[in-house]
Amino acid sequence: MEKTVSAESLWSDLEKIRKISPLVHNITNYVAMNSTANILLALGASPVMAHAREEAAEMASIAQSLVVNIGTLGPLWVAGMLKAANAAKRKSIPAVLDPVGAGATKYRTQTALRLMKTGAFSAIRGNASEIMALGGAKAATKGVDAAHQPEQAFECAQKLAAETGAVIVVSGAVDLIVRKDRAARIYNGHPLMAKVTAMGCAATAVTGAFLAVNPDAFSACANAMALMGICGEIAARDCAGPGAFQSAFIDAVYNLKQRDIKMRRG
Numbered sequence: 001m002e003k004t005v006s007a008e009s010l011w012s013d014l015e016k017i018r019k020i021s022p023l024v025h026n027i028t029n030y031v032a033m034n035s036t037a038n039i040l041l042a043l044g045a046s047p048v049m050a051h052a053r054e055e056a057a058e059m060a061s062i063a064q065s066l067v068v069n070i071g072t073l074g075p076l077w078v079a080g081m082l083k084a085a086n087a088a089k090r091k092s093i094p095a096v097l098d099p100v101g102a103g104a105t106k107y108r109t110q111t112a113l114r115l116m117k118t119g120a121f122s123a124i125r126g127n128a129s130e131i132m133a134l135g136g137a138k139a140a141t142k143g144v145d146a147a148h149q150p151e152q153a154f155e156c157a158q159k160l161a162a163e164t165g166a167v168i169v170v171s172g173a174v175d176l177i178v179r180k181d182r183a184a185r186i187y188n189g190h191p192l193m194a195k196v197t198a199m200g201c202a203a204t205a206v207t208g209a210f211l212a213v214n215p216d217a218f219s220a221c222a223n224a225m226a227l228m229g230i231c232g233e234i235a236a237r238d239c240a241g242p243g244a245f246q247s248a249f250i251d252a253v254y255n256l257k258q259r260d261i262k263m264r265r266g
Contacts, residue, residue, distance in 0.1 A: 005184065005222040007261045013214050013223045014256065018044035022064035022212035024205065027051040027081050029071025029100065032201035035246070039202045042254035043227075045209040056080035057087035064212035066095035066120075067205050070102075070111055078111055085120035094211035094220075096123040097166075098204040103133025116164055122217040124160065125169035125204045128153035135159045150176045154183075167217045169207065171200055175225045179218045186222060188229025188264060190236040192245045199249075203228045230264045231256060 023046045028036055033049055040047040050059040053076060060066050066088040068081050088095045099112035112134055116124070126134070128150045135156025150172035157168040157178040170176040175186040193199045207224040214220035234256075235248035 005186070005219070005226050007258075009219055010223040010226055010261050011258045013210050013220065014044075014227065014261075016213035017209050020064075020213060021046045022209060023048060023062065024065050024067060024208045024212060025050060025059050025063035025084065026067045026069070026205055026208070027056065027077070027084055028067060028069035028098075028201060028205070029198075032069065032071060032198035032205075035198045036202050036205045038250055039253055040205055040209060042250045043206060043209055045212070047205070051077055051080045053079040053083055056084040060084035060087040060093065060095075061091050063088075063093060065208040066093055067098070067208035068095065068115060068121075069098040069100055069201055069204055070108060070115070071098070071100040071201065073107065073111060078114075081111075081115060082118065085115055085118040089118060089120040094122045094208075094215075094217065095120045096125060096204055096207045096211060097121045098201060099124065099126045099130045099134055100201070102126065102130040109133055116166075119164075121164070121166050122211060123167045123169060123207055123221050124164070125171060125200075125207055125221070127200065128170055128172055131160065131168060131170050132156045150174055154178070158183075167221045169203075169221050169225060171203060171225070175229070177218060177222045177225065182218055184218075184222055186225045186229055188226055188233060190229075190232040192236045192239065192242060193228075193232045193249075195242040196246050196249070199228075199232075226261075227253070227256070230261060233264060234260060 150170040210220040210224040231252040234252040
C-alpha cells in the first residue's frame with residue numbers, strides 16, 4: 001500500500017489543467033451544481049452542466065471528460081446519464097461515476113450498477129458505504145452519508161476494481177485509491193470538509209478534470225484527492241466554521257502554489 005502521491009506529478013497535472021482548461025461535462029445534482037462549477041473554475045477547468053437526454057450524448061462527445069453524479073435521480077436524468085456514458089465510451093473520453101447514496105435505496109443502487117455496466121467509467125468515487133453497496137456487501141447508509149470507514153471498504157474496492165477495470169476511490173478521513181494491482185492512501189484533509197455539503201461531489205468533479213489531462217487514471221485520481229485534501233488543510237487554517245471554509249476552499253484551489261503541495265506531501 002503506497003502512502004503518498006508525487007508532489008511533482010500533482011503539480012504537473014495542475015499546470016496542465018490551468019493551461020488547457022479542459023471542458024468537464026457534469027451530470028450532477030441540484031445541491032452540488034453551483035459549488036462544483038465554482039471549484040472547477042477555480043481549478044482552471046471549464047465546467048458545463050448538461051443532463052437533458054436530448055443533448056447529453058452530444059455534449060459528452062465534445063468534452064475532455066465526463067462526470068456522472070446520481071445525487072438527484074429521476075427517469076429523465078438516468079436516460080441522459082446513460083446516453084452520455086455510452087457516448088464517452090464510444091469516443092474514449094475518460095469518465096468518473098459518483099454513486100451518491102448507493103445502498104440507501106434500491107433505485108440508487110440499481111442505477112449505479114446499470115451505469116457501471118456501460119463500461120464507460122475509468123474511475124468510481126464514493127464513500128465507504130456506497131462502495132461496499134456496489135461491491136455486494138450489506139452496507140447501511142445514513143441517507144447519502146457514509147456509515148463506514150474507508151478501510152472497511154477496501155476488499156469491496158478491490159473487487160470492483162477487478163470487475164470493472166476502473167480505479168476505485170473511497171473517500172473519508174484517509175482516502176483509498178484502489179486499482180486491481182495497486183493501492184494508495186491519501187492522508188491530507190481536514191474535518192471541516194465533512195461539514196460542507198457537496199464536497200464529495202466536488203472531489204468527483206475535480207477527479208474528472210485530472211482525468212482529462214492525465215491518461216493514467218490511478219495517478220489522476222490520487223492527484224485529485226491529494227489536491228482536495230491539501231486545499232482543505234489550507235482553507236481551514238483561519239476559518240471560524242463551515243460557511244467561511246467553503247469560500248476559503250475555493251480561494252485555496254485558485255491560489256494553490258507548488259510550494260503548498262511540497263509542504264504537505266510526504
